[in-house]
Amino acid sequence: MKHFVALLMALMPMAATHAASTDTLQEGLRQANAGQWDQALSTLRQAAAADRGDAAAQTALGLAALQRQQYGEAQTALERALALDPQSETALFALGLLFEKQRQSGAARSAWQRLAAITRSSDLRDMAQRHLDRLE
Amino acid sequence: MKSLLLSLILAGTAACVATTRVATRAGTDFSRVQTILLLDSASASRAVTDAFARALLEKGYRVKVGNPDGAADLWMEAAVTQFTPDRKYLVPLKGNGSIVLYPAQEISGRSLYPSPTAASLPDAQVVISNAAVSLSVRLLEPRSGDLLWSGAVTYEGLDMDAAVEGSVASLLKRFPLKGAAP
Numbered sequence: 001m002k003h004f005v006a007l008l009m010a011l012m013p014m015a016a017t018h019a020a021s022t023d024t025l026q027e028g029l030r031q032a033n034a035g036q037w038d039q040a041l042s043t044l045r046q047a048a049a050a051d052r053g054d055a056a057a058q059t060a061l062g063l064a065a066l067q068r069q070q071y072g073e074a075q076t077a078l079e080r081a082l083a084l085d086p087q088s089e090t091a092l093f094a095l096g097l098l099f100e101k102q103r104q105s106g107a108a109r110s111a112w113q114r115l116a117a118i119t120r121s122s123d124l125r126d127m128a129q130r131h132l133d134r135l136e
Numbered sequence: 137m138k139s140l141l142l143s144l145i146l147a148g149t150a151a152c153v154a155t156t157r158v159a160t161r162a163g164t165d166f167s168r169v170q171t172i173l174l175l176d177s178a179s180a181s182r183a184v185t186d187a188f189a190r191a192l193l194e195k196g197y198r199v200k201v202g203n204p205d206g207a208a209d210l211w212m213e214a215a216v217t218q219f220t221p222d223r224k225y226l227v228p229l230k231g232n233g234s235i236v237l238y239p240a241q242e243i244s245g246r247s248l249y250p251s252p253t254a255a256s257l258p259d260a261q262v263v264i265s266n267a268a269v270s271l272s273v274r275l276l277e278p279r280s281g282d283l284l285w286s287g288a289v290t291y292e293g294l295d296m297d298a299a300v301e302g303s304v305a306s307l308l309k310r311f312p313l314k315g316a317a318p
Binding site for chain 2: 063066067090093094097098100101127130131133134
């Protein structure tokens, strides 16, 4: 029992941190959805830093950074999101567009190939194939 | 002209709207083409015309831009059939807190405030945007005006520059000219 209480005490700050980062993420998403991209980027940086293991926070930061043309930050966040959630179609879609913009054809092909392989959406699969046709 | 149109051979995957669609008049010899005139067109933006000009110059062609005249081996006419500078997708949160693109909902117009009820989506969403361009291009024989080749494509990019560049590059890959895939 003593050990259980000690464990619980140890976990409580982590749970509080997770709840706080979730609130921050929700606020950042609200700002992004309202088109307040500068505020959203700042808020989502906090959310992503507070919980680096949260794929949603990393993805949201990546999309906000893309919107503000902070391409280096966007790539880092989206690749981290993909590492946390290898099935993230959002991250693959955004990375495909980003790598093409940066003329990184090999990396773009890889992103589109992965998206085409995992998506259940025929529209997304067609889109990915269209980009692969151009890049091959 | 009608018979020529009917004689066009579908050379692409025309049944699939996802890929570049092209058609070439049977028996046309493009190997001697050296000079291409890009026709000024109200239905093609300057950015598109310039992108084609750059790409053709890189392939070694002599390129002119302007109104029809006889001093070119081919006329090229481009048209922007759809121009979406800021296509937006709402990316909903799944129940477990992760974000997915599918099933994302494409929204149109300038508003970023669709009704959550109407959209049947939770109120915590993020918007991802990209640009899209649909192009249609024709190659014409200068003396007769015969249609020799036609192509169309839709392409997405992170922004309008990337979408234009991608759509032009997609079409050029299918050109029956220098450096094109057979």
